[in-house]
Amino acid sequence: MSTIPITKNGAEKLKEELHRLKHVERPAVVVAIAEARAQGDLSENAEYDAAKDKQGFIEGRIQEIEGKLSAAQIIDPSSLDAGGRVVFGATVEMEIEATGDVVTYQIVGDDEADLKDGKISIGSPISRALIGKEAGDVVTVQAPGGARNYEIIEVRYI
Numbered sequence: 001m002s003t004i005p006i007t008k009n010g011a012e013k014l015k016e017e018l019h020r021l022k023h024v025e026r027p028a029v030v031v032a033i034a035e036a037r038a039q040g041d042l043s044e045n046a047e048y049d050a051a052k053d054k055q056g057f058i059e060g061r062i063q064e065i066e067g068k069l070s071a072a073q074i075i076d077p078s079s080l081d082a083g084g085r086v087v088f089g090a091t092v093e094m095e096i097e098a099t100g101d102v103v104t105y106q107i108v109g110d111d112e113a114d115l116k117d118g119k120i121s122i123g124s125p126i127s128r129a130l131i132g133k134e135a136g137d138v139v140t141v142q143a144p145g146g147a148r149n150y151e152i153i154e155v156r157y158i
Contacts, residue, residue: 003073005088005122010112011074018065021058029055068111077106080157086130088122091156097138097149107131126150 006014029051036048077089086092091106105120107130113121120127129139130152138151 002071004068004071004109006068006072006074006109007089007106007112008074008076010109011069011072014065014069014072014111018062018069021062021065025058026055026062029058077157082155082157084134084155086133086152086155088131089157091158092130092152093154093156094150094152097151102153103150 032051033048033055036042036045036051039045039047042048075089077091080087080089082090086107088107091104093102093104095102103118105118105126107122107127108119110121110123113119113124125143126141129141129150133139133152135152135154138149141148141150
């Protein structure tokens, strides 16, 4: 089984979600199923069906998170020393050449990616173009709207 890169923060969030699912949501759905069973006929009991569906979702998500954590290669960006090059976990500040706008992205695993939070997936076109580059380099990213040039201003490991 291959390893999945994930930042230290991303792994912590998955562990927190796993804990919540196992110790809060799973017991709550068991209680909901018991209450729905107590209502009698299960063949036409919408509450029972909904609780069973939720239980299935929770159990599936627990298995998915456990699988990801077991295959995870946890990387702490603050302990990286990549000599100023862009690597997984790095935070990159760039200027969009066409507009002069400055954007900052952290390169993270697929499960952690959230553009609104400035986190982009290692598999994204921008990440793939940035890997191995350093401050001062200009990268061209092939986006659905056409090619875009970015100048790397700074690379940080935070």
